[in-house]
Amino acid sequence: xxxxxxxxxxxxxxxxxxxxxxxxxxxxxxxxxxxxxxxxxxxxxxxxxxxxxxxxxxxxxxxxxxxxxxxxxxxxxxxxxxxxxxxxxxxxxxxxxxxxxxxxxxxxxxxxxxxxxxxxxxxxxxxxxxxxxxxxxxxxxxxxxxxxxxxxxxxxxxxxxxxxxxxxxxxxxxxxxxxxxxxxxxxxxxxxxxxxxxxxxxxxxxxxxxxxxxxxxxxxxxxxxxxxxxx
Amino acid sequence: xxxxxxxxxxxxxxxxxxxxxxxxxxxxxxxxxxxxxxxxxxxxxxxxxxxxxxxxxxxxxxxxxxxxxxxxxxxxxxxxxxxxxxxxxxxxxxxxxxxxxxxxxxxxxxxxxxxxxxxxxxxxxxxxxxxxxxxxxxxxxxxxxxxxxxxxxxxxxxxxxxxxxxxxxxxxxxxxxxxxxxxxxxxxxxxxxxxxxxxxxxxxxxxxxxxxxxxxxxxxxxxxxxxxxxxxxxxxxxxxxxx
Numbered sequence: 001x002x003x004x005x006x007x008x009x010x011x012x013x014x015x016x017x018x019x020x021x022x023x024x025x026x027x028x029x030x031x032x033x034x035x036x037x038x039x040x041x042x043x044x045x046x047x048x049x050x051x052x053x054x055x056x057x058x059x060x061x062x063x064x065x066x067x068x069x070x071x072x073x074x075x076x077x078x079x080x081x082x083x084x085x086x087x088x089x090x091x092x093x094x095x096x097x098x099x100x101x102x103x104x105x106x107x108x109x110x111x112x113x114x115x116x117x118x119x120x121x122x123x124x125x126x127x128x129x130x131x132x133x134x135x136x137x138x139x140x141x142x143x144x145x146x147x148x149x150x151x152x153x154x155x156x157x158x159x160x161x162x163x164x165x166x167x168x169x170x171x172x173x174x175x176x177x178x179x180x181x182x183x184x185x186x187x188x189x190x191x192x193x194x195x196x197x198x199x200x201x202x203x204x205x206x207x208x209x210x211x212x213x214x215x216x217x218x219x220x221x222x223x224x225x226x227x228x229x230x231x
Numbered sequence: 232x233x234x235x236x237x238x239x240x241x242x243x244x245x246x247x248x249x250x251x252x253x254x255x256x257x258x259x260x261x262x263x264x265x266x267x268x269x270x271x272x273x274x275x276x277x278x279x280x281x282x283x284x285x286x287x288x289x290x291x292x293x294x295x296x297x298x299x300x301x302x303x304x305x306x307x308x309x310x311x312x313x314x315x316x317x318x319x320x321x322x323x324x325x326x327x328x329x330x331x332x333x334x335x336x337x338x339x340x341x342x343x344x345x346x347x348x349x350x351x352x353x354x355x356x357x358x359x360x361x362x363x364x365x366x367x368x369x370x371x372x373x374x375x376x377x378x379x380x381x382x383x384x385x386x387x388x389x390x391x392x393x394x395x396x397x398x399x400x401x402x403x404x405x406x407x408x409x410x411x412x413x414x415x416x417x418x419x420x421x422x423x424x425x426x427x428x429x430x431x432x433x434x435x436x437x438x439x440x441x442x443x444x445x446x447x448x449x450x451x452x453x454x455x456x457x458x459x460x461x462x463x464x465x466x467x468x469x470x471x472x473x474x
Contacts, residue, residue, distance in 0.1 A: 126321060127321050129288070129293050129317065129321075130317060130320070130321035131321075132293055133291065133293060133314065133315045133317075134333065134334040134337060134381075134385070135311075135334055135337045135338060135385075136337055140337065144323065144333075147324075147325075148323055148324045150324075226324075229365060230324045230325070230365045230367060230368075
């Protein structure tokens with residue numbers, strides 16, 4: 001164990017190119033997935049909060065349930081979609097970073113949708129009469145509500161980032177853990193540990209933990225600042 | 232004032248014909264027939280639960296009557312040139328000035344004249360020093376002043392106020408009353424609910440007295456305070472609990 005930790009710190013300190021490549025790919029995939037999930041999930045969640053249609057309750061329950069979708073199942077779904085015989089097989093996306101982004105988007109989207117729905121619904125209950133009185137209709141209110149709920153929404157986006165950066169199953173299935181191409185921090189940890197190459201695994205573990213810690217510290221700081229500054 | 236505001240067509244008088252509202256089969260307000268002419272100060276009085284807030288919301292158009300009609304002089308069911316100040320104003324999580332800009336942006340007024348209007352309103356309501364402060368962190372009195380300023384930038388012909396001072400201390404209340412009178416001096420029609428008798432006497436030109444969802448009296452203030460015609464209104468003025 002001591003040996004592994006020593007090797008790990010050495011790898012980090014020397015900025016080992018293989019290590020850096022894995023970190024950069026992981027960040028690229030997860031950040032892209034978070035961005036896409038937000039672009040779809042924020043407006044979708046807000047629309048779900050403000051609309052009334054038959055079956056709305058069922059849609060909400062499904063999105064809530066999908067927050068717990070096992071990464072392996074999400075990976076399998078995207079795999080079936082992108083495999084050679086699947087509906088999108090012609091795009092030849094399987095075992096590429098794009099496929100991994102897609103799989104992680106599927107994992108994060110329900111979190112962003114559900115949290116946005118809940119935050120916007122509460123805010124709308126408080127703001128509805130005032131906004132209508134000021135001349136903002138239901139749909140014009142969406143950007144206003146998203147902006148006023150920004151601090152709470154940030155927490156949800158961060159939870160999504162945390163889930164995507166920590167999961168192995170989805171990226172492993174659709175990415176294939178190909179060295180230098182689709183190997184992320186989590187898939188590398190799994191592989192290197194099983195090969196007994198603990199140094200690299202521990203190095204990646206340390207970086208993953210540090211990254212999560214930094215992000216949460218930043219989010220907490222932003223929340224505190226907003227509460228003091230914006231009320 | 233400036234060319235950005237088109238002279239709006241007169242929306243008053245507001246005519247209510249047998250207006251009523253029921254929820255789940257329970258009538259909460261019924262048979263209200265009333266004409267609100269331009270330029271007057273109408274105070275809506277009544278005990279808690281008499282239907283004052285509901286009456287204001289129906290007039291303002293936040294909800295539609297389930298019976299009867301609400302008719303503006305323009306013939307429209309919902310008029311543009313109106314504003315409402317609530318008991319507890321909802322201010323957006325942005326600066327005081329940005330809260331005033333918001334309704335103007337909704338109206339599509341371009342940034343430059345928008346900022347001019349906001350500055351004028353901030354000065355008029357004594358808020359200039361607070362322009363860059365987050366609205367949610369202002370005191371209760373300051374928040375209500377900001378809500379009045381926000382109503383004012385909208386250039387309403389009629390302003391509804393739902394117990395605007397019930398959560399404020401006496402000095403903040405006095406300040407709000409003075410500002411409400413300034414709206415009236417500008418020719419803006421006021422419809423305000425209160426259960427504060429002193430406030431009603433200070434501000435009212437006309438009085439509408441509601442009791443259990445019915446409009447029992449509609450008089451000039453002088454007539455109403457000199458001698459209400461119904462026993463319910465007499466009891467209310469005498470300070471008895473009326474149920």
